[in-house]
Amino acid sequence: MRLTRLSLHNFRSFTRLDVEVPPGNTLIVGPNAQGKTSILEAIYLLATFTSFHAGQDRELINFVESRQATAVARIQAEFERGGKPHSLEVRIIKERDRQGRERVRKQALVDKAQKKISEALGHFNAVLFLPQMLGVIEGSPGDRRRYIDLALSQAMPAYAIQLNDYNKVVSQRNALLKQLQENGGDKSQLDFWDTRLAQHGAHIIHTRILAIQELESAAARIHHELTRSNEVLRMDYRPAYDPLPTPNGQRTLLDAPVDRRSFTREKIESGFLAALAASRQAEIWRGSTALGPHRDDLRFLSNGIDLGTYGSRGQVRTTMLTLKMAEVDWLHQRTGHMPVLLLDEVLAELDTERRADLLDRLGQWEQALMTTTDLNLFKPEFVAEAHRWNIREGRLES
Numbered sequence: 001m002r003l004t005r006l007s008l009h010n011f012r013s014f015t016r017l018d019v020e021v022p023p024g025n026t027l028i029v030g031p032n033a034q035g036k037t038s039i040l041e042a043i044y045l046l047a048t049f050t051s052f053h054a055g056q057d058r059e060l061i062n063f064v065e066s067r068q069a070t071a072v073a074r075i076q077a078e079f080e081r082g083g084k085p086h087s088l089e090v091r092i093i094k095e096r097d098r099q100g101r102e103r104v105r106k107q108a109l110v111d112k113a114q115k116k117i118s119e120a121l122g123h124f125n126a127v128l129f130l131p132q133m134l135g136v137i138e139g140s141p142g143d144r145r146r147y148i149d150l151a152l153s154q155a156m157p158a159y160a161i162q163l164n165d166y167n168k169v170v171s172q173r174n175a176l177l178k179q180l181q182e183n184g185g186d187k188s189q190l191d192f193w194d195t196r197l198a199q200h201g202a203h204i205i206h207t208r209i210l211a212i213q214e215l216e217s218a219a220a221r222i223h224h225e226l227t228r229s230n231e232v233l234r235m236d237y238r239p240a241y242d243p244l245p246t247p248n249g250q251r252t253l254l255d256a257p258v259d260r261r262s263f264t265r266e267k268i269e270s271g272f273l274a275a276l277a278a279s280r281q282a283e284i285w286r287g288s289t290a291l292g293p294h295r296d297d298l299r300f301l302s303n304g305i306d307l308g309t310y311g312s313r314g315q316v317r318t319t320m321l322t323l324k325m326a327e328v329d330w331l332h333q334r335t336g337h338m339p340v341l342l343l344d345e346v347l348a349e350l351d352t353e354r355r356a357d358l359l360d361r362l363g364q365w366e367q368a369l370m371t372t373t374d375l376n377l378f379k380p381e382f383v384a385e386a387h388r389w390n391i392r393e394g395r396l397e398s
């Protein structure tokens with residue numbers, strides 16, 4: 001898959017940008033705060049419809065435009081998939097409702113036809129690598145869930161829909177638990193929400209089990225190469241509701257791999273429902289939902305050691321590179337198309353050897369866009385062959 005044209009309108013610092021995107025590798029070069037990362041952010045939005053940066057969509061709309069009562073940021077793209085041309089557009093719209101309250105919404109158009117966001121997912125795929133993604137390994141379980149959810153949603157739009165529904169059920173169920181905690185009442189009101197939680201939750205757990213196992217096999221192979229056969233990487237999925245309970249809930253560092261692939265969705269659903277029934281009173285005391293995929297974790301183990309806790313800086317960086325390359329392979333296998341690669345100031349984060357590994361692999365991929373403040377990080381041969389965009393104050397020179 002490859003992006004052929006990108007147009008931005010009132011997106012971040014770009015009031016207007018319109019550029020043809022070449023195949024192969026493009027280096028986006030310029031000093032800090034010139035809009036390099038924003039270009040990658042815009043492209044990633046076409047794949048996920050969510051920003052990797054902004055807490056809120058309104059931040060994506062250009063500051064000046066945003067002063068208007070109605071303001072629109074627009075990302076338009078043309079791309080090729082399987083040799084056929086397609087187009088995609090995302091609009092971020094800020095407007096006022098009849099009561100004068102401000103609201104921000106998103107619109108998506110696929111091949112010029114308006115679609116729900118869930119239907120627009122999966123047309124264009126991208127893998128993004130940011131230096132702060134080391135947080136996926138070292139950070140909170142929430143960071144890891146986000147990594148998995150963004151990767152899975154792109155390849156499996158049905159997963160994104162389930163996730164969205166699931167999250168709504170969790171917040172409604174939490175509101176009811178809180179009410180039962182504070183005021184008491186008929187506990188059987190929970191039955192309805194338990195059923196829905198188990199339904200959507202089982203879908204998510206089941207998908208995560210299979211996809212994490214697939215990602216793990218791609219990652220293990222790549223990690224073996226990147227560490228010159230010194231390290232064996234494992235991705236250890238730890239569902240909060242585990243269809244395969246471990247004795248006393250104990251896990252040790254050197255746990256043998258657990259295979260949950262034999263569990264059907266129905267089996268997970270009925271087990272989850274039973275677990276909810278068993279923990280009902282505890283959840284009412286707590287006033288929130290304790291069990292389910294919104295509390296899952298995923299650990300990365302190298303030679304049996306948990307990298308989140310014991311990984312050296314170098315190991316964590318190499319593992320992150322592994323995970324990103326595995327994401328590319330996995331998306332390729334799943335969708336039949338090579339995703340576009342987006343690398344933000346990544347080279348500065350890697351040691352010389354990993355840098356060479358990454359640049360070698362870039363040659364095998366269809367298209368990559370990478371930002372840098374410093375061209376010296378790249379081998380001269382690489383710079384000579386790559387396309388270059390110089391960027392300054394929101395203007396781009398090809």
Ligand SMILES: Nc1ncnc2c1ncn2[C@@H]1O[C@H](COP(=O)(O)OP(=O)(O)O)[C@@H](O)[C@H]1O
Binds near residue numbers: 035037
């Ligand atoms: N909504 C917005 N409207 C206008 N400018 C913005 C907006 N959001 C961010 N910026 C500006 O964009 C610049 C940051 O762009 P960024 O893509 O991070 O630059 P780079 O990656 O080149 O360092 C900053 O100067 C910031 O003030």
Ligand SMILES: [Mg+2]
Binds near residue numbers: 033037344345371
């Ligand atoms: Mg940047």
